[in-house]
Amino acid sequence: MNNDQTLVCKDCSKDFIFSVRDQEFFASKNFNPPVRCSDCRAIVKQRKMEQGGDRGGYHPDRGGGGGRNRY
Numbered sequence: 001m002n003n004d005q006t007l008v009c010k011d012c013s014k015d016f017i018f019s020v021r022d023q024e025f026f027a028s029k030n031f032n033p034p035v036r037c038s039d040c041r042a043i044v045k046q047r048k049m050e051q052g053g054d055r056g057g058y059h060p061d062r063g064g065g066g067g068r069n070r071y
């Protein structure tokens, strides 16, 4: 019984295909099935890269200007 599954993306609520190949891949890695479509996964990945990891806490936009005037 090898069938593609249709899952619903938790971010954009669109259907996406969880293919047999992906299912096997995820199973072999012990991953949970994906909750996002590939588009949203790419966005999440990119956001993480822009933040430079998961540490957080540093917000260049917020305060901390000490002495330097902006405009």
Ligand SMILES: [Zn+2]
Pocket (backbone or CB within 6 Å): 009, 010, 011, 012, 013, 014, 036, 037, 038, 039, 040, 041
């Ligand atoms: Zn999505």
